[in-house]
Amino acid sequence: MTYLLGLTGSIGMGKSTTAKMFAELGCAVWDADAAVHRLYAAGGAAVAPMAEAFPEAIVDGAVSREKLREIIAADTTALRRIEAIVHPLVGLDRKDFIGTVESDIVVLDIPLLFEGGNERNFDAVVVVSAPEAVQRERVLARGTMTEAQFEAIRAKQMPDAEKRARADHVVVTDTLDHARAQVEAIVAGIRETLDA
Structure with a gap:
């Protein structure tokens, strides 16, 4: 178990x-912040859906946290929309990790x-x-x-x-x-x- x-x-x-x-x-240690970094990196699972919702947040093929902060500061609904994209992906990353590690x-x-x-x-x-x-x-x-x-x-x-x-x-x-x-x-x- x-x-x-x-x-x-x-x-x-x-x-x-x-x-x-x-x-x-x-x-075995899984880090939520590290998961978000992976998802936001070039080729990460969050890049395409974020590009669709917030094209201005994509810099060099990756999600820019700095651009996201600017978007959130300018739009009160942005954070909820970002979370709706990212939270399920983080949940999948966590589930995959739990399923693959062999630690008590x-x-x-x-x-x-x-x-x-x-x-x-x-x-x-x-x-x-x-x-x-x-x-x-x-x-x-x-x-x-x-x-x-x-x-x-x-x-x-x-x-x-x-x-x-x-x-x-x-x-x-x-x-x-x-x-x-x-x-x-x-x-x-x-x-x-x-x-x-």
Whole structure:
């Protein structure tokens, strides 16, 4: 039996690092953001339907995220239309991944897992969390967005406290060692139940 473990957490909480820890312990890890990048790349499954709906979003045979941001900013209905194209393709990518991997635990890294109402599709959900000050510091240290952009993204995400309350497991990423110990405990606990 394959155990499906959802992994989520708000921006800057350490989700990518935590996903790598699960992978190091032999879990198969699927990343929703990476799936979208594949779909948007030249030859990706999202290029043709996006070209039909938003021809101005295609640059050099690929979907341009920058152009999509401009389209979304100019048209309030665009995001819903983009999601209607992309979400089913991401779902197919995820299903294909689950069907092809041979691992006892499959970790599905989905940033907006709760926001999309997807928690019922998993055996358990892990929320990655960190203190708000740490979250802010991490995101702004990347140098890729302003404080206003960070706040806008946070405003669209479910509050961390609510995610933690809905989770089966919480990994606090205050230090790497602490996070790793929590991940190891989660994986050991799941493997125990699978072997029982």
